[in-house]
Amino acid sequence: MLVSTIELLTRARRGKDLGINGAENLRLDWRAVIERKDRIVASWSKGKEAAPEKLGTAVLRGKGVFAGPHEIAVDGRTYSAEKIIIATGSRPARPPLPGAEIGITSDELIHLKEQPHRLVVVGGGFIGLEFGFALAWAGSKVTILQSGPQVAPALDDEIREILLNAAGEAGMTIVTNVKVKAIAADKTVEAEAGGAAQKFPADQVLLATGRPSNVEALRPQVAGVELDRSAVRVNEYLQSVSASHVYAVGDAAGKHQHSPVAWYEGPIAAQNALKGNDRKVDFTIFPSAIFTIPAVGQVGLTEKEALTRGLKAKVSRMPFDYNPAAGVRNETEGMVKVVYEEGTERILGVHVIGARAEDLVQIGAAAMRGGLKKSEVGAMHYVFPTLGGAIFDAMAA
Ligand SMILES: Cc1cc2nc3c(=O)[nH]c(=O)nc-3n(C[C@H](O)[C@H](O)[C@H](O)COP(=O)(O)OP(=O)(O)OC[C@H]3O[C@@H](n4cnc5c(N)ncnc54)[C@H](O)[C@@H]3O)c2cc1C
Numbered sequence: 134m135l136v137s138t139i140e141l142l143t144r145a146r147r148g149k150d151l152g153i154n155g156a157e158n159l160r161l162d163w164r165a166v167i168e169r170k171d172r173i174v175a176s177w178s179k180g181k182e183a184a185p186e187k188l189g190t191a192v193l194r195g196k197g198v199f200a201g202p203h204e205i206a207v208d209g210r211t212y213s214a215e216k217i218i219i220a221t222g223s224r225p226a227r228p229p230l231p232g233a234e235i236g237i238t239s240d241e242l243i244h245l246k247e248q249p250h251r252l253v254v255v256g257g258g259f260i261g262l263e264f265g266f267a268l269a270w271a272g273s274k275v276t277i278l279q280s281g282p283q284v285a286p287a288l289d290d291e292i293r294e295i296l297l298n299a300a301g302e303a304g305m306t307i308v309t310n311v312k313v314k315a316i317a318a319d320k321t322v323e324a325e326a327g328g329a330a331q332k333f334p335a336d337q338v339l340l341a342t343g344r345p346s347n348v349e350a351l352r353p354q355v356a357g358v359e360l361d362r363s364a365v366r367v368n369e370y371l372q373s374v375s376a377s378h379v380y381a382v383g384d385a386a387g388k389h390q391h392s393p394v395a396w397y398e399g400p401i402a403a404q405n406a407l408k409g410n411d412r413k414v415d416f417t418i419f420p421s422a423i424f425t426i427p428a429v430g431q432v433g434l435t436e437k438e439a440l441t442r443g444l445k446a447k448v449s450r451m452p453f454d455y456n457p458a459a460g461v462r463n464e465t466e467g468m469v470k471v472v473y474e475e476g477t478e479r480i481l482g483v484h485v486i487g488a489r490a491e492d493l494v495q496i497g498a499a500a501m502r503g504g505l506k507k508s509e510v511g512a513m514h515y516v517f518p519t520l521g522g523a524i525f526d527a528m529a530a
Contacts (some may be wrong), residue, residue, distance in 0.1 A: 139161065167425060199355035203356075207480070219380070248271060296429060346362075372402075431484045508529070
């Protein structure tokens, strides 16, 4: 919500090019955005809270912990069950650094009453980048400190390059190969970068160093539930590999930390738990997005991954500045990149950066799921002028 509002602001500010006067002076009312977000989230939660009871499911409100292999204790009362599904989500990590308590996590950032003037983000994964881009476009001075050699390491290299250019345009500073040492009382981040001690002064420090699953607090060892790092180690039926009466879904199973994964896995685990293992999870074609500005969407293999696997990978590209809809919208930064197998034309991966990348990539995912060849998608009819046309044009290229 924060990102989509700031994306609108960023786009509107460029309205001068489209003949909209005064657009470049638009400013964000941070407090109003946060308050609107709180109202909308509260209305969503209200509907969700009531739904299980409407379906006849008893809901116990409290913190559950294992009291025995088949027993869960909630607020002093113990309930037993033949089968148990763990769906306790994850929480932001607080790295073991001196002064880590001075930093804030994404949970706290979205409740800040004031927009920080200087934000230092520790961690260059998708959460750090999403907040970094949003706040930078909204006027904060953002510095991202990444421990490894690259931010968002799972991205296709070319797509990352375009994202890094956009980060520069947004005024962000990205420092890689950083070892954060401490956060001082005045919120300065003390680190080692480029072989030297460096200081990064901040008004807020966002800790975006991953999200461990919330399973340890449940005392999983009481039920013999083995963990893989912090998540339940499960098989393809979402069943604990060490306690066959326990299943886990969503962030508690830890495979992919995305909402649709939790929604997909919940019914599968429930069915397997109640009727016997019958449904396996399938993540062979799994689209995902990073809500940076511009956004990134990807499905399947990157070019490097395909080559590393020994596939005869080729690529075709369609830059957004060849797409009339992108031109009309004045959003010509971006590209579609298709990775495919030479000869068979099997689509191995689709990577998009630019306006609505998060939607566009789903065309690629549907084509891959349907087993369509690159040229078959490239020969399809499509609506003109649309950003989605860039996917079909990239397949035809
Ligand atoms: C900043 C941020 C941005 C994100 N953006 C996206 C995005 O754009 N798209 C996307 O798909 N995903 C996004 N995600 C990830 C997504 O929110 C999670 O993957 C998803 O919510 C996981 O669902 P879940 O049901 O496993 O856990 P949750 O939604 O976290 O639900 C777990 C529930 O279990 C409760 N619980 C925990 N412990 C106990 C206990 N002991 N007893 C009883 N109840 C307990 C918790 O209070 C919570 O209500 C984002 C996450 C973050 C933090």
